[in-house]
Amino acid sequence: MTTQTAPAAKDLSTPQTGRPPHTTAVSGGTAGADQPAPDRGRTSIADVVVVKVAGIAAREIPGVHDMGGGLSRTIGAVRDRVPGGRANVGRGVKVEVGERQTAVDLDLVVEYGVSVMDVARDVRENVVDAVERITGLEVVEVNITVNDVHLADEDDPENTTGSRVE
Incomplete structure (x- = not known):
């Protein structure tokens, strides 16, 4: 009876990182009692957190002024009026x-009169930060x-100027 031994596994880790090439270190990704507490385990962040x-x-x-497309803003307005x-x-x-x-992709509605480019720049900086x-x-x-520009008189339900009927 002859026994075959498996060839020795190649060490593909790079000397600098100790990880196989073309891999990304994940926050914490090590385990063991010999590791410092902050390095034990893995942290993953759900999409909803970033959203x-x-x-x-x-x-x-x-x-x-608001965010989202027309339909999502309409549904959101109804949802906001529901008690609770x-x-x-x-x-x-x-x-x-x-x-x-x-x-990140954002859909915005800006106030009339503001510089769209300035608002976009400020939003981008604040979101990244x-x-x-x-x-x-x-x-x-x-x-x-x-997606839209909000006009100040769009929210005023008592604004009846221009109405042809009483």
């Missing part, structure tokens, strides 16, 4: 979240679409 952080950060900027209903801070926000990076600070993920891009 909420980005939505709140975008709404903090003066000149942003909460505003959806994620409306108008889409994200892609990887292990270390994220990309908030997401990176709170989640630790690198924000690779923030794409902004301005």
Whole structure:
């Protein structure tokens, strides 16, 4: 009876990192009692976390009236009027979240009279700062679409100027 031995496994780790080539270190990804406490285990961040952080950060900027497309804003307005209903801070926000990076897409409605480019720049800066600070993920891009301009008299239900009937 002959026995075969398996060939010795090649060590594919790189001398600098100790990890196989073309891999990304994940936050904490080691285990063992010999590791410091902050390095034991793995941290993953759900998409909804980034959505909420980005939505709140975008709404903090003066000149942003609302977020989302027409249909989502209509549904959101109905939802906001329901007793006990909460505003959806994620409306108008889409994200892609990887292990270390994220990309954010925002749909905005800006106030009439403000510079759209200035508001977009300020929103982009605030979103990048908030997401990176709170989640630790690198924000690779923030794409902004301005869907509408809010006029001050659009919210005034008593504004009847121009009405032909009484």
